[in-house]
Structure formats: structure tokens, C-alpha cells
Amino acid sequence: MQKKYPEALQDPIFSNISSVASREGVATYVIGGFVRDFLLDRGKPVDIDIVVVGSGIDIAKKVAASLPGKPEVNVFKNFGTAMIKHKNLELEFVGARKESYHHDSRKPVVENGTLEDDQKRRDFTINALALSLNETDYGTLLDPFNGISDLDNKIIRTPLEPGITYSDDPLRMMRAIRFATQLRFEIHRESLEAISAHKERINIISKERIVEELHKILLSPEPSIGFSLLHQTGLLHIILPELTALQGIEEIEGQKHKDNFWHTLEVVDNIAKATDDLWLRWAALLHDIGKAPTKRFDKKIGWTFHAHEFVGAKMVYKLFKRMRLPLNEKMKFVQKMVLMSSRPVVLSQENVTDSAIRRLVFDAGDHVDDLMTLCEADITTKNPKKQKRYKNNFKLVRRKIGEVEERDHIRNFQPPVSGEEIMSTFNLKPSREIGVIKEAIKEAILDGEIPNEYEAARNFMLSKGRAMGLSVQDEQ
Incomplete structure (x- = not known):
């Protein structure tokens, strides 16, 4: 019936x-x-x-x-x-x-x-x-x-033979994985095998349609489900080889490094609990992509990933361009998050100075809270004591950011003294000296030598200019 x-x-x-x-x-x-x-x-x-x-x-x-x-x-x-x-x-x-x-x-x-x-x-x-x-x-x-x-059984299954369904329209392979992620369903075994068998067919699908499905996977409550399936079926290696390059653990002379691929998926799940921001989730997904090309073994210190944040930020641009993702402020935001992803970690491990906090806030600008959210998501240790210590350290960094910001107003910093005022004070035409003085004022404020206030900055400008052999207009 x-x-x-x-x-x-x-x-x-x-x-x-x-x-x-x-x-x-x-x-x-x-x-x-x-x-x-x-x-x-x-x-x-x-x-x-x-x-x-x-x-x-x-x-x-x-x-x-x-x-x-x-x-x-x-x-x-x-x-x-x-x-x-x-x-x-x-x-x-x-x-x-x-x-x-x-x-x-x-x-x-x-x-x-x-x-x-x-x-x-x-x-x-x-x-x-x-x-x-x-x-x-x-x-x-x-x-x-x-x-x-x-x-009822939480199964993703095709109406016809799955090989036909996926070969006819390979985007359905992405959709199967996306639905499995969003609904927390299982893909039927024959269907999963068919996706692996026809994975190369994804190459006839436009990058825009693939990205649309990736966005939906990233915005799901537990994105790792989807990325694990993409990896298992071989689709991820075709779509985002920068991620699959992170997989694996090498051991030399008894020293290992962690598997940065599975670590990345944990970070993405962590950040999914904290924010719905799609581009911050992209930053979590890509934050370690620079580790594959920078991995080295040093007999004295073990495994290193020197400058992986800088290399990773450059890779973000190439990846976004290839996948036809936006090359605008959204891409620049992801780049900035990847580039700065280790900065708060370093600060949380030492007695953090106001100067270091000021520089972090200055460099991160409006995105300092996003950066802290990313770094907190990056805590994947299974050791409860370590996890508690890292989280408490980040709470301390957040508190210091609030204190410094309230006092020094560094976020979206604008120099208290303008280039025009420097020119008129020292009777200068556009020249290198103006940039030198502006940079010196900024550094003095970030180092805490002077407060972020006009009078203090003007006095510093006068002394700096005189030290450079410049004459004040009124004194000539």
C-alpha cells in the first residue's frame, strides 16, 4: 500500500x-x-x-x-x-x-x-x-x-548501476560525498567502489561546480567526513593534491613527525565547532600545506618545516587561481591566516611581552580574533594536561590582546603624525626621509617607547628628524 x-x-x-x-x-x-x-x-x-x-x-x-x-x-x-x-x-x-x-x-x-x-x-x-x-x-x-x-538506514545509493550514474555525470561523485557529510549517511559499498573506479572522470567537471560542492562539505558540522571520503576514493588527489601531499609519517633515526593530513582534518573539525565563516574554514584546511615542500630532517634537531607558513601562503594563491576561487579579499584573508598561523603559538609558549602582542595585533588587524580561533583549533594533542595548558596559554594571549588594544589602539593602526606634517615640519619634498621617519614612529609605538598619541609621536618625529640632520621649518 x-x-x-x-x-x-x-x-x-x-x-x-x-x-x-x-x-x-x-x-x-x-x-x-x-x-x-x-x-x-x-x-x-x-x-x-x-x-x-x-x-x-x-x-x-x-x-x-x-x-x-x-x-x-x-x-x-x-x-x-x-x-x-x-x-x-x-x-x-x-x-x-x-x-x-x-x-x-x-x-x-x-x-x-x-x-x-x-x-x-x-x-x-x-x-x-x-x-x-x-x-x-x-x-x-x-x-x-x-x-x-x-x-531509514542512512544509505546513499544510486537508482541505477552506480558506474553508469557516476560516469554519466561525474559531479554526482562529489554530491554523494557531500550528502554523506551533511546527513551523516554512509555511501553504499558498490557506490563507493564505483566512485574510486571513475574518479578520473571528475576532470570533465568545471572547477566552479567542484568548488560549490567543496564549500558545502566545508560548511557541514563535521567536514572531515567528506574529506576522508574524498581521500579514500582518490578524488582528493586529483582536486587538491596539496592536501594529500601532507599524508604519511616518515621515520629517520627513530624520529617521526605527525601525519599532517589527518591533523589538518582534525583542525577543520575543531574550527567548524567555533565558526561558520567559510573562508576561516578554508584557512584551517590549508594552514599546513607548506609543510610538504619544506619538510627536512636535521640530525641535530630532527624534522623541520622551516618557513612553511610563508611557502603555504604563496601556495594559497596558486591553489585559488587553479580552482577558480575568488582572488580578492577572501583569498588575501586566507593567505594572511596561513602566513600568521604560527605567530600566536609562539607567543603562547613564552612570557609574552606587550611589544610582541602589539606587533601581532598590528599585523593581523581586524582579523586578530579569527587568527586566535584558528590557532585554538590547531590544538589536536590527545594529552589532556598538554591540551589544558595550551588552551590556558591562548586565553592569556587573548587577554593580553584585549589589554594592549584597549590601551594602545594598535588595530588598524594609523600613524598619529602624517607624511604631510613631516614634509611641512622639515620643509621636505617627497623623499626617502619621510618614509624613514614614519617607520621609526611606528616602530617606537610598537616597541612601547612612546604611547600611540599625537604629542608623543610629534616629539619623537622632531628628535628623529634632527638626528638625521634635518632642520625644523620654524627654526630656520
């Missing part, structure tokens, strides 16, 4: 679509994520997919005409779809179709089809679930691939 879920369709928009479709004599169904998330009790999605056994564009236009305010219909003829924005919902209408693929493209050849044809072309059984909007069986669940059972 087929189950009915009319309670899923309480929003008036569904009865509206049902009435229009009935009048036009076509069958309509709500399918995919809306049905899946209703059955998982994951809240109400705002994106709703409607399958029409007929023209989805025609039904969308007629539905829009029947709604208050007659919302605009955005038609995408190439895809045979139409979109309506109604209240807080986005409704996408598409005609039921069947698809076939060429080997070198994920763009299908599309033909009109039945609801079952449309369900077959879906990526996973849990996304092939449909609820009828037809008056005769309103709210009835249509589940030809036993998606309900896979929901």
Missing part, C-alpha cells in the same frame, strides 16, 4: 499548482530535496522542484498568472525549466524527461519522458522520492527505488 503524506503539502502553493495542473490535464509531482528533507524532518526547504508530465514552462506560466501579484517567470529554454519566486519560496518547474550522455560531457541529450523516467535520471534514491500533486492521489509517495528504506 502506498503511503500518503498530505501534511507535507500544507502550503497553499501546492494546492494552487494542483488546481492549475488538473485544469490543464497534466500530472505534477514535487520531487527531490523537498520530499527528502520533509521525511528527515530537516525543516522546510525554500527550493522546491516540480516535475510536470508535459511542459514545465507552460505550467509555471499558468501557476504564476494564478498567484497574487503575478510573480515573474524566469524561463531557461535550453534546460526546459522555469523558475518562480513566491513569498520565500523558489519553485522550479521542469518537464519529466529521460536523458542520455556522451562520454566527454556531463550535458545530457534530453527527451520527454514519464515520471519514472525522470526518477531514474536522479542521482540518489533518496532524491528520487516524489509526492503526487494530482487530485486523485494527492500526497501519495512514489518511491520506485526504495528510497524510504535508504533514508
Whole structure:
């Protein structure tokens, strides 16, 4: 007996679509994520997919005409779809179709089809679930691939043979891993093997689409699930080889280093508990990528990763460019976090001076709190005493940052004395001396020689200028 879920369709928009479709004599169904998330009790999605056994564009236009305010219909003829924005919902209408693929493209050849044809072309059984909007069986669940059972058992499975599903559209490999991460489901064994077998097919997918899935994995509650699966299937080596290069432990003369790949995944999970900031999560993912190219063994001191932060920051730019990630302030933020990722760690291990704190705040600027969050996430030791000590040390650094900032106002530092004032005071034209004096004032403030105040900075400027052999305008 087929189950009915009319309670899923309480929003008036569904009865509206049902009435229009009935009048036009076509069958309509709500399918995919809306049905899946209703059955998982994951809240109400705002994106709703409607399958029409007929023209989805025609039904969308007629539905829009029947709604208050007659919302605009955005038609995408190439895809045979139409979109309506109604209240807080986005409704996408598409005609039921069947698809076939060429080997070198994920763009299908599309033909009109039945609801079952449309369900077959879906990526996973849990996304092939449909609820009828037809008056005769309103709210009835249509589940030809036993998606309900896979929901109950928390399984990601393809409706057709997985090798066909993934070879046809290799982005589905990323989607399988993304859904497994977001829902904490398991990918069916045959499906996981098929992803490994077809991993090279990911190369026909655009970087933008791959990054879209990576973002969703990174923004999930436990991103390591996804990155572990990407690693296990071999996809990660193709997409982000900078990460897989960190994997492994070497031993020379009885000395080992930690596995920086698995450490990185722990850091990403840690930071996911502290922030939803996507770009800070990217910084956590990439904070150690400079360790693979800088790894060296020194007989006296053991394993070293000299200047890995500097090398890693340069690698961020190349990675972002290759993956077509934004090369704007977001990239610069990730670079800065990677470059500075060890600075607070060093400060937490010694008797931190006000001068060192001032320099940290000066260099990090508005992102000093983000930097501290990253460093706290970097604590992955399993030794409870060490963990407690490191966390307490970082609390001390945070407290000192607050004290120094309140007193010295170093964040987003602007010199109390401008270049123009230096020029007029010493009757100078633009020259090297101006930069030397400005830098000397900044260093004196950061070192705590003078307070970050105008009078103190002006007096320092006068003495510095005279020491350089410059004459004050009023004294000439």
C-alpha cells in the first residue's frame, strides 16, 4: 500500500499548482530535496522542484498568472525549466524527461519522458522520492527505488548501476560525498567502489561546480567526513593534491613527525565547532600545506618545516587561481591566516611581552580574533594536561590582546603624525626621509617607547628628524 503524506503539502502553493495542473490535464509531482528533507524532518526547504508530465514552462506560466501579484517567470529554454519566486519560496518547474550522455560531457541529450523516467535520471534514491500533486492521489509517495528504506538506514545509493550514474555525470561523485557529510549517511559499498573506479572522470567537471560542492562539505558540522571520503576514493588527489601531499609519517633515526593530513582534518573539525565563516574554514584546511615542500630532517634537531607558513601562503594563491576561487579579499584573508598561523603559538609558549602582542595585533588587524580561533583549533594533542595548558596559554594571549588594544589602539593602526606634517615640519619634498621617519614612529609605538598619541609621536618625529640632520621649518 502506498503511503500518503498530505501534511507535507500544507502550503497553499501546492494546492494552487494542483488546481492549475488538473485544469490543464497534466500530472505534477514535487520531487527531490523537498520530499527528502520533509521525511528527515530537516525543516522546510525554500527550493522546491516540480516535475510536470508535459511542459514545465507552460505550467509555471499558468501557476504564476494564478498567484497574487503575478510573480515573474524566469524561463531557461535550453534546460526546459522555469523558475518562480513566491513569498520565500523558489519553485522550479521542469518537464519529466529521460536523458542520455556522451562520454566527454556531463550535458545530457534530453527527451520527454514519464515520471519514472525522470526518477531514474536522479542521482540518489533518496532524491528520487516524489509526492503526487494530482487530485486523485494527492500526497501519495512514489518511491520506485526504495528510497524510504535508504533514508531509514542512512544509505546513499544510486537508482541505477552506480558506474553508469557516476560516469554519466561525474559531479554526482562529489554530491554523494557531500550528502554523506551533511546527513551523516554512509555511501553504499558498490557506490563507493564505483566512485574510486571513475574518479578520473571528475576532470570533465568545471572547477566552479567542484568548488560549490567543496564549500558545502566545508560548511557541514563535521567536514572531515567528506574529506576522508574524498581521500579514500582518490578524488582528493586529483582536486587538491596539496592536501594529500601532507599524508604519511616518515621515520629517520627513530624520529617521526605527525601525519599532517589527518591533523589538518582534525583542525577543520575543531574550527567548524567555533565558526561558520567559510573562508576561516578554508584557512584551517590549508594552514599546513607548506609543510610538504619544506619538510627536512636535521640530525641535530630532527624534522623541520622551516618557513612553511610563508611557502603555504604563496601556495594559497596558486591553489585559488587553479580552482577558480575568488582572488580578492577572501583569498588575501586566507593567505594572511596561513602566513600568521604560527605567530600566536609562539607567543603562547613564552612570557609574552606587550611589544610582541602589539606587533601581532598590528599585523593581523581586524582579523586578530579569527587568527586566535584558528590557532585554538590547531590544538589536536590527545594529552589532556598538554591540551589544558595550551588552551590556558591562548586565553592569556587573548587577554593580553584585549589589554594592549584597549590601551594602545594598535588595530588598524594609523600613524598619529602624517607624511604631510613631516614634509611641512622639515620643509621636505617627497623623499626617502619621510618614509624613514614614519617607520621609526611606528616602530617606537610598537616597541612601547612612546604611547600611540599625537604629542608623543610629534616629539619623537622632531628628535628623529634632527638626528638625521634635518632642520625644523620654524627654526630656520
